Every structure is written in structure tokens, then in C-alpha cells.
Amino acid sequence: MTTSIKQLPDIEQVLSGNGACGGCPATMALRIVGKALGSNAIMLLTPSCSVASMGMTPKLGYNWPAINICFATAGSSGSGIAHALEIMQEKGRLQGEPPTVFCWVGDGGTYDIGFQALSAAAERNDNMIFFCYNNEAYSNTGVQRSGATPRGSFTTTTPAGKRQPKKNMALLMLEHNIPYVATATVAYPGDLYDKVVKAKSIPGLKYIEILAPCYLGWQFDMPETVQMSRMAVRSGAWLLWEADNGKISFNNPSSLIISGKKDAAPVDEYLMKQGRFKRLLKGPDADQRIAEIQGDIDREIAFMRERAKITF
Amino acid sequence: MPKVLMKGNEALAEGAIIAGCRGFFGYPITPSSEIAEYMARKLPKLNGVFVQAESELAAINMVYGGASTGQRVMTASSGPGISLKQEGISFIAEAELPCLIVNISRGGPGLGGIQPAQSDYFQATRGGGHGDYRTMVLAPSSVQEMMDFAVTGFELADKYRSPVMIMAEGTLGQMMEPIIMREPVTKLPEKPWAVTGCRGRKPNIINTLHLSAEYLEERNHHLQNKYTSMALNEKRAESFQTEDAELVVVAFGLMARIVKKAVMEARQQGVKVGMIRPITLWPFPDEAIRQAVNSAKRFLAVEISMGQMIEDIRLAVAGRAPVEFYGRIGITPNPEEIYQEIMRIAQREGY
Numbered sequence: 224m225t226t227s228i229k230q231l232p233d234i235e236q237v238l239s240g241n242g243a244c245g246g247c248p249a250t251m252a253l254r255i256v257g258k259a260l261g262s263n264a265i266m267l268l269t270p271s272c273s274v275a276s277m278g279m280t281p282k283l284g285y286n287w288p289a290i291n292i293c294f295a296t297a298g299s300s301g302s303g304i305a306h307a308l309e310i311m312q313e314k315g316r317l318q319g320e321p322p323t324v325f326c327w328v329g330d331g332g333t334y335d336i337g338f339q340a341l342s343a344a345a346e347r348n349d350n351m352i353f354f355c356y357n358n359e360a361y362s363n364t365g366v367q368r369s370g371a372t373p374r375g376s377f378t379t380t381t382p383a384g385k386r387q388p389k390k391n392m393a394l395l396m397l398e399h400n401i402p403y404v405a406t407a408t409v410a411y412p413g414d415l416y417d418k419v420v421k422a423k424s425i426p427g428l429k430y431i432e433i434l435a436p437c438y439l440g441w442q443f444d445m446p447e448t449v450q451m452s453r454m455a456v457r458s459g460a461w462l463l464w465e466a467d468n469g470k471i472s473f474n475n476p477s478s479l480i481i482s483g484k485k486d487a488a489p490v491d492e493y494l495m496k497q498g499r500f501k502r503l504l505k506g507p508d509a510d511q512r513i514a515e516i517q518g519d520i521d522r523e524i525a526f527m528r529e530r531a532k533i534t535f
Numbered sequence: 536m537p538k539v540l541m542k543g544n545e546a547l548a549e550g551a552i553i554a555g556c557r558g559f560f561g562y563p564i565t566p567s568s569e570i571a572e573y574m575a576r577k578l579p580k581l582n583g584v585f586v587q588a589e590s591e592l593a594a595i596n597m598v599y600g601g602a603s604t605g606q607r608v609m610t611a612s613s614g615p616g617i618s619l620k621q622e623g624i625s626f627i628a629e630a631e632l633p634c635l636i637v638n639i640s641r642g643g644p645g646l647g648g649i650q651p652a653q654s655d656y657f658q659a660t661r662g663g664g665h666g667d668y669r670t671m672v673l674a675p676s677s678v679q680e681m682m683d684f685a686v687t688g689f690e691l692a693d694k695y696r697s698p699v700m701i702m703a704e705g706t707l708g709q710m711m712e713p714i715i716m717r718e719p720v721t722k723l724p725e726k727p728w729a730v731t732g733c734r735g736r737k738p739n740i741i742n743t744l745h746l747s748a749e750y751l752e753e754r755n756h757h758l759q760n761k762y763t764s765m766a767l768n769e770k771r772a773e774s775f776q777t778e779d780a781e782l783v784v785v786a787f788g789l790m791a792r793i794v795k796k797a798v799m800e801a802r803q804q805g806v807k808v809g810m811i812r813p814i815t816l817w818p819f820p821d822e823a824i825r826q827a828v829n830s831a832k833r834f835l836a837v838e839i840s841m842g843q844m845i846e847d848i849r850l851a852v853a854g855r856a857p858v859e860f861y862g863r864i865g866i867t868p869n870p871e872e873i874y875q876e877i878m879r880i881a882q883r884e885g886y
Contacts, residue, residue, distance in 0.1 A: 383579075
């Protein structure tokens, strides 16, 4: 059974006084992650919204020891800490439960510039949780496209809408043969919480990607973050799944879409709610462009359905 | 040409387009991102190419590829991103490929902050990456110069087959001023060295690996000769009321405009003070400084850093006058505090 939101612990690792936007999905997700990780953790932050909004240093709005690192190298710096902790444990200088090392990185720092370091850390299976909070653009620098930006989306560097589809990053991480991969989003906090609790108990590299609808980049009304997150899942644009040692299982409600018990909602309504697709939807070829986006979603659903059947 | 109101970053981007730049390779970073955004909007309409790379490393190496075909191409970033580009810039310098690299600079070290700074001076003027090379560095002080220097930058890059850098404080990138537009450059130089396919001719080779020690040394002599020629011909500076100045303030970029106001106010109080603004940071305009030493009893370097250009001023002055320093970082000194500093020195020294 998925943990209900009422059962989440009261502890807060995200304190008041941080500089995030109202309705910020990354901060919302981090709050839930904090409840699952507790205070015995070390946080690594790359240049991103979460580092820009963490508070006015030397004060910090996050209640963890935190390290601000280079954009390209969350995986590397996480590895450095993980190995140092192992040595300290071996030498008996670190007693009791070792702290959880976790990277808190945006989609730019995961899909693009940070991919090499993450891939290498995963190949070494270094002991950390790598979170990607994916708002599908470089929102911190004024919304430029990233490898996670979906086809058709407007950003300041794709003024006519992005032409390429996004990468399936979670699947790429699965193919690194790491012990645990999961996707989540803020509309399903219990699902996210359970996945983080599970990841914490597994040694090696765990990858958790959280879809984070950003009102600024996606251009919807600030209070609708959770609603957008839910619509992404119901339309199949975001699939909730996890993989233990390579074996994929889907979580509700994505499992119903995958099994065919429930149809994914047509993508139209999800797109209409977002200003970033507006130019596309007003154009003369709107039907064709929507069909392309629907095609990307249908292909991913079909592909992941088949990929999940491969187990060893 | 008509006057238009433009943001510094956009003026620079438009200047590059006017110069015939048709390839931009970038990666987001505050406070330079508007250059990439402007190019993303404009270049596709001009049969040009805009690519948002996956990293600064990728962006500079796209410039390496683009420049090797003889096209006018560029990239823009800010401190942390320029650091990541250094390996590529070293390769481009040795491969002798003309291109424009823009640093809309902010405060460091580390991630630092997004406030304007001039603390990348050492990085810009000393080569920045590995090996014996220099990059010509232009420092604009107005939005008009952001546009003009983009054109000049491409001309100098082609003239010397060398990467050229424009370094401007973040403020210059972000602020708006009315500027006079320029006519587009229509005639671009021939580039017989370009890698464009070799049907009917011998292949051109662009290479930076030299396994023979003798040839490596020969290549370095070749580059040094080129840098000597740049130093002979391209030093640029603006001198303001230095003829009779007992105190000469040296500042570059937007900082120089702020200093100029303070100098004018101090002159009104009867203080014999002048200003030198290096326009090329490398080659450093040491002759302008040396000329001023004849009348000046003292120099004052004003920088938005902890003191970097002051080393070049001291080298130029060569011990003939003391050089003092006033600098802040993250916070741009205002005219009032520069004026106070000038008056403090003037009163102390009895100028």
C-alpha cells in the first residue's frame, strides 16, 4: 500500500526563509524527500533553482549539511563523499548509521552537462541517491531548452517550439544496471515518499527522477502545480514506475494505462493548460503538431510496456 | 542610421550579426543568456545556425568546428562557463582559428554570484588555458561599444587568425542605452585555410598535436611572433585629461565611465586628476600609461575585483610612480566613493 499523505512524518528538512517561487514543485518535492531521508544525510547541490533559492548564504533554508558543487559534476562530487564515508567507516571513525549521500540536481545538470559524471558514478555503482527534479527546462536562467524539454515546447532558445522529443533519462539510467531507478511527481507524494524510503535502504547508486511542473517555465497559474503534475501522469506524458535490480513495475495510475485497464487522457487538455505550447496550438498546423506530441507519448507508453517484459 | 534603444547583450548579438556571424553555440548562464536567446530568435531567419549545446565544453568545441570551416562563429558565457571553455580556447589559439568569445562577467570564485565583476581579468589576459598563447581582449564601456566591438572583434580575429574575447561586466549586458545601428558587413575575407572539403585541391589540415619537439618549438615561435605583432599594432586606450594630471586613475569597462564622472567632479575642485581607460586589456596599452608617467606623480587602479589589472599598470609604470588600488567585488563602486578616494589621495599628497 502506498503511504497516504496523512501518514507522512512531521519532520521538516526544508525550512521557511528559502527563496523559491510560490508553488515551486522542486521545493515541494524536496520537502517530501526530507520526510523520507530524515536529518542524517548530506546534500549536494549544483547550480540550479534549488541552489539559487536555498536562502541567503551563509544561512541555508535546507536543514542538511549541504555542498554546492560544479554544474557538470554532481556524480563525481557525490562519489568523492561516498568513498570518503566508506573509508571512515572501515577505519572505525564513523560509528552508527552512515549518512545518506544525495545529489539534488535539475534536468540541465542531469540530462545535459551532468550526464557524463552521473553515468560514470552509476557505472561504478557508488553509494548515493541521485535525484533529478525535472522541470523540463533551464528555469533558473530564464527558461532555456534542455534535453528534458518535450517536443513542441516554447523556451527562450526554442522560439518556434522545440523540434526534438525529450530523452528517456530514467530508462538510460536503468540501462546502467544500477540497483534502483524510479520516477515520481509531486501530485503523488506518498508514491515519492515510499520510493525514497526504499532507495535509502539499498546500497549503490539509486536514481529517482521527479517531474516538477514549473509555473514560470510551463506558463500556468501558480496554484496549479499539483494539478499539472496529475494531468501529466493521467495523459501518460509522465509514467510512474520503479525498477528493482532491472525489473520494472508501474505504479498507480500509470500501471492502469500500461495494462490497458484505463485509457490515457488525450494530451490536448494537458497542453492547452500550458502557455509554453500556446504558440504551437494557435498555428495553422496545430492538429499535426499535437498529433506529433501525442505520438511521442504513445510511443513511450508502448515502448515501456514492452521493455518491462524483459527481465533476467 | 537610426538610433534604437537596446539592451547590452542584444546589442552585442546584433553587432555580431552585422559582422556576418552566422553561427552561435551557447549554453545558459546569467548574466549572458540574452545573447543566446537573441541569436536563437534571429539566426534561423538569416540562414544561420543557433545551437544550444549540452555544456560550455560542447559550445566552445562547436565553435572550434564551426570556425575551422571559415565561418564567422561565436559563443558567449560568464565566468564559470568561460572557465569550462579554456581547454577549447587553447586548442583554437593553436589551431589559429578566428572566432569571438564573450564573457559577460560576474563575481567569483566558485559559483560566486551574478553581480557584475571584473575579476576574470587574469583569466582573460593571461591566456586562461594551458600553453603559451594569448587572446586579444576588448573591454567595451557602453552599449554602443557592445555592438561596435563585436564587429571589431570579428575583424581582428580574421586579421590575426586568432580567437578574440570581449569582456564586459554583467551590468553592460543587462542595461539599456540608445545606440546608433551600423551597416551590415558585406565583404568577408577569403579563408583559403578553411576545411570545406577538398575536391580539386589538396586537403587543409587543422591540427594542434606536434610530436616533434623541434616543430612544437617552431609553432610556438610562430604564435609568439603573431602576439608581438598584435602588441605592436592593436593596443587601444582612451586618455581623459591626463596631460597635466598629477593623479591618473586607470579603469576599464563600465567602471571607467563611473570613474570619469568622479574625475570631472574632482577637476571642478581644482584637483589635477585624469583617467586612462584600457580598451584592449590584452595587449595592454602600456604606452598610454608610460606617457602619463611624465606628468603623473601617482596612479590609482579602480577595479571591480581584488586587484588584477593593477599588476599590468605596475609593469608599465616600472617603479617610476606609486600605484594605489581601490576595488570592490559584487558591488560596483559609485562615482561618489571614487570621488572621495581621489580627494583623499589629493589632500594627503597635496595635489
